[in-house]
Amino acid sequence: MSVAGSQSNLAGASALEATVCGGPVLVRPAGGHVGGRTTSPKPAWLRVQGREGVLFIAGVILLWQLVSAVIPFSGHYLFPSPVLTARTLWVSLPELLVGTGYSFLILAPSLALAITLGVIWGMLVGTAPALNRMFSPFARFVSPVPPTIYIPYAIVLLPTFRSAAGFVVFIGVFWPVFLNTCSGAATLPRHYRDNARILGLRRGEYLRRVVFPATLPQIFAGISIGLVFAFIMLTVAEQFGASNGIGRFVQLYADYADYPRMVAGILYTGVVVWISMEVLECIKKRALFWLK
Amino acid sequence: MSVAEVNEVEAAQAGQGLEVSSVSFAYDGAPVLQEVDLRIAPSEFVCLLGPSGSGKSTLLRLLAGLELPDAGLISSNDEAIRGPSLERGVVFQNYSLFPWLTLAQNIQLALKKAHPQSSESWRRQHIARHLQRVGLAEVADQHPSLLSGGMQQRGAIARMLALGSPILLMDEPFGALDPVNRAKLQDLVLEIWAATRKTVVFVTHDVEEALYLADRVVMLGSSPGRIIQEITVPFARPRSRRLFKSHEFTELCERIDGYFREEMLQRIEAGIEAGIEVLPAGRA
Numbered sequence: 001m002s003v004a005g006s007q008s009n010l011a012g013a014s015a016l017e018a019t020v021c022g023g024p025v026l027v028r029p030a031g032g033h034v035g036g037r038t039t040s041p042k043p044a045w046l047r048v049q050g051r052e053g054v055l056f057i058a059g060v061i062l063l064w065q066l067v068s069a070v071i072p073f074s075g076h077y078l079f080p081s082p083v084l085t086a087r088t089l090w091v092s093l094p095e096l097l098v099g100t101g102y103s104f105l106i107l108a109p110s111l112a113l114a115i116t117l118g119v120i121w122g123m124l125v126g127t128a129p130a131l132n133r134m135f136s137p138f139a140r141f142v143s144p145v146p147p148t149i150y151i152p153y154a155i156v157l158l159p160t161f162r163s164a165a166g167f168v169v170f171i172g173v174f175w176p177v178f179l180n181t182c183s184g185a186a187t188l189p190r191h192y193r194d195n196a197r198i199l200g201l202r203r204g205e206y207l208r209r210v211v212f213p214a215t216l217p218q219i220f221a222g223i224s225i226g227l228v229f230a231f232i233m234l235t236v237a238e239q240f241g242a243s244n245g246i247g248r249f250v251q252l253y254a255d256y257a258d259y260p261r262m263v264a265g266i267l268y269t270g271v272v273v274w275i276s277m278e279v280l281e282c283i284k285k286r287a288l289f290w291l292k
Numbered sequence: 293m294s295v296a297e298v299n300e301v302e303a304a305q306a307g308q309g310l311e312v313s314s315v316s317f318a319y320d321g322a323p324v325l326q327e328v329d330l331r332i333a334p335s336e337f338v339c340l341l342g343p344s345g346s347g348k349s350t351l352l353r354l355l356a357g358l359e360l361p362d363a364g365l366i367s368s369n370d371e372a373i374r375g376p377s378l379e380r381g382v383v384f385q386n387y388s389l390f391p392w393l394t395l396a397q398n399i400q401l402a403l404k405k406a407h408p409q410s411s412e413s414w415r416r417q418h419i420a421r422h423l424q425r426v427g428l429a430e431v432a433d434q435h436p437s438l439l440s441g442g443m444q445q446r447g448a449i450a451r452m453l454a455l456g457s458p459i460l461l462m463d464e465p466f467g468a469l470d471p472v473n474r475a476k477l478q479d480l481v482l483e484i485w486a487a488t489r490k491t492v493v494f495v496t497h498d499v500e501e502a503l504y505l506a507d508r509v510v511m512l513g514s515s516p517g518r519i520i521q522e523i524t525v526p527f528a529r530p531r532s533r534r535l536f537k538s539h540e541f542t543e544l545c546e547r548i549d550g551y552f553r554e555e556m557l558q559r560i561e562a563g564i565e566a567g568i569e570v571l572p573a574g575r576a
Contacts, residue, residue, distance in 0.1 A: 191387040197376040199455070200405045209401070213392040235379055290392045290435050 080260040087217035092116055095266050102244035107234055110166045114173035122181025147172040151237050165237040172229035177205050177222040184218025185211050220284040227280055231273050307414050308458040308491055309334045310355060315364030317350060323516035324350045335489040339509045347372045347517025348495045351461050355493060356382050378406055380459045381452035385467050388448035389436040395447050396549040402454035422450040442473035459491045478505060499545050545567035546564050
């Protein structure tokens with residue numbers, strides 16, 4: 001297999017690690033990470049994306065084309081050229097779109113439930129010392145378990161594939177959202193609490209009107225890690241036992257040794273994850289407009 | 293309630309006294325305040341003046357009810373202070389307003405807490421009134437991060453007034469402002485005080501600011517914080533900024549500086565702590 005295939009996998013993995021490794025940093029007090037992201041000067045960013053970024057991607061595609069032309073025995077079969085991959089992607093698009101629909105049917109409810117529960121429970125645990133003492137030991141023990149490890153058991157244990165995949169996506173999203181929300185709420189700057197007390201806010205009002213907005217930067221940091229995890233969990237789960245979905249698409253054509261379709265599926269997955277992250281970034285920028 | 297009626301109610305609420313009796317307070321085992329006694333009369337304007345580390349902000353937090361004393365008693369109208377209450381509005385040095393709410397929403401939150409039964413239109417009317425009073429009517433729908441430091445402090449004052457508290461506590465509210473804005477806001481505070489006769493406790497490390505504003509200046513020394521001197525300010529009201537040029541004013545400033553210098557010398561000689569920062573000129 002394929003230099004380009006493993007390259008793109010490597011690139012995917014390192015991007016992932018970067019995001020995941022960003023996690024522990026965010027767990028520490030109030031997020032410089034988010035500030036850095038939202039305040040980066042736009043013209044410079046555009047320049048980089050506009051020139052260097054595009055040039056680099058063009059270079060990678062060129063190299064891919066050259067390598068696929070040079071490899072003698074595989075031809076377009078094992079190591080499809082970019083042109084062939086693009087054509088295959090175009091042809092497979094209807095099937096991929098339907099697969100995406102199935103994937104999102106599992107992803108969306110689990111994501112919504114995990115974010116809702118993670119945020120609410122994180123705010124409660126972060127602001128109530130007694131709850132914190134009760135839940136923290138359990139969280140420290142359970143949260144580091146790599147969620148993919150649950151997949152085979154979840155598939156056996158739960159009645160349908162949908163419920164099993166939904167469950168592991170939930171686990172993958174819940175912990176990063178919960179941990180980030182909790183640490184954000186626990187390390188809330190003192191002046192927010194002082195002002196809430198001066199105004200005589202009751203606990204519910206305090207959580208809703210002060211803790212929630214003040215913790216939003218950390219909540220979004222948790223959600224972006226969670227979103228990446230959600231896609232990992234979903235595609236891995238689909239490779240185990242789905243009848244539909246993006247992960248299933250890649251696994252199916254790998255089994256049939258239809259590598260052009262498989263590579264097209266991988267590329268397509270990258271695009272879907274990228275678009276999802278961009279949408280999240282837009283929502284975050286809107287929600288955190290007040291952050292200077 | 294109409295605007296005029298509210299003004300009357302405010303006037304009726306004016307002036308609650310505060311009493312601090314032998315209060316000590318330690319933070320993480322380090323004594324911050326020791327045996328502090330202070331009586332503040334209704335409608336009095338008192339400035340707490342002292343260097344960093346003298347516990348003046350801590351004393352204000354105790355008066356607000358944000359901290360509770362380790363020993364001694366703090367009371368208002370013969371009632372012990374056991375926590376924050378709408379009886380005492382507070383303005384901090386910065387960050388008094390919630391940055392995710394507009395100025396109007398910040399005021400609205402205070403009004404809702406102070407007048408839970410009030411109607412939407414009543415609140416709108418009073419948001420406008422309070423913002424008008426501090427000169428921010430034009431920027432009601434802005435978020436605090438878009439406003440200058442001086443405007444943010446005006447907003448914080450408006451929010452404090454919206455609570456309708458008879459006691460106003462201000463913790464170095466103009467410490468981070470440029471001289472022109474600081475002067476304007478000092479005059480705004482004096483104007484509000486003259487109109488409402490609320491009791492004001494104002495923390496500062498600026499001697500001139502204290503003498504310009506207060507009826508009485510309470511000087512605190514450090515390590516641990518305690519009251520070293522109280523001075524009744526002799527200047528007639530209303531005061532003008534020409535006061536700063538008068539011989540009596542500069543003489544009193546000198547005298548206050550002298551007290552702090554003497555206090556520092558004594559401590560250095562006693563070998564308690566050398567090189568402590570006393571009224572840093574750059575920050576005053």
